[in-house]
Amino acid sequence: MNKLIILVATVAIIFACGNDTSKSTTSTTSSAKKAIASVDGKAVYQKNCIACHGVNGDMGVSGAANLAESKLTLAERITVLKNGREGTAMVSYSSLLDEDEMKAVAEYTLKLGQ
């Protein structure tokens, strides 16, 4: 009888540990995914760009170009972000955003015209 109780207890402990392990593995995996997930271009846009370009890209504050109608390619948009446009309110973002953020936000601006 004692043996049975010990066996049941052991199985219960193993089961509990197994459960814990799978739980922590799942959460580790999802936080790891978050860490390597690509940058949220929309969030970057909302933080840095809407003041002039507006939520839909067409607000035109301070002479801002209409991003919804812009014909620039992705690469050209990234170049604008890196260098800015001299003599305009469009300044260089290379000190504020890293490469991934500039690419993500440029990709997001392409969607504004769709």
Ligand code: HEC
């Ligand atoms: C302070 C106002 C301001 C902010 C903030 C701003 N821009 Fe601009 N942006 C401008 C102006 C002004 C122009 C037009 C420059 C010109 O006349 O060549 C422009 C032009 C552009 C262009 C070129 C479009 C084209 O067709 O010529 C892109 C792309 C662009 N901005 C993207 C962004 C992104 C992305 C952000 C946020 C990271 C941003 N801008 C933040 C003012 C701003």
